[in-house]
Amino acid sequence: MAAQFTPGPWPVKRSGDGKRYIVGDGLVEGPHGYEVAEVYSDDCDPDEAKANAHLIASAPELVDACEDSLKTLTAETIGTIHMDDPDWYLAVDRAVSKLRAALSKARGETPSTLNLEGERG
Known part of the structure; x- marks a missing residue:
């Protein structure tokens, strides 16, 4: 049987330091509730990083x-x-x-x- 992905919705938010977008914060099971993904924007166009985060979240x-x-x-x-x-x-x-x-x-x-x-x- 194939693994199941973390149920949505996966909200997107900007990190406190402004260097990354956090997708699905606290949704992955674990002792601290991990995020689904982090998209860093310090080495690429910030608009592209934001677009990538929204694509992942969808x-x-x-x-x-x-x-x-x-x-x-x-x-x-x-x-x-x-x-x-x-x-x-x-x-x-x-x-x-x-x-x-x-x-x-x-x-x-x-x-x-x-x-x-x-x-x-």
Whole structure:
């Protein structure tokens, strides 16, 4: 059986010294509660470090959105639900919403910065 990752959400915060971004602080089991990841910004562009931290933090939502989308798309393909069924449209709408939210988090955006088509506005 494959190892399970630390459940999300994984918040991103700037460290007190300002040299790194901390992803999922205190979420990993252990005597002191470790972080999921640390992204250092002292040797690279700070904006790139921040973007990398947000990408890492979005992993649980991206996995969930991809799994849900795959389930929805394969359900129609294998015939357990058909495109003429109203539930199909609800499932697709839910999957698209999850994908947009996960991508927004990966980009470090808030949902309000996206237009109806999921593009930055």
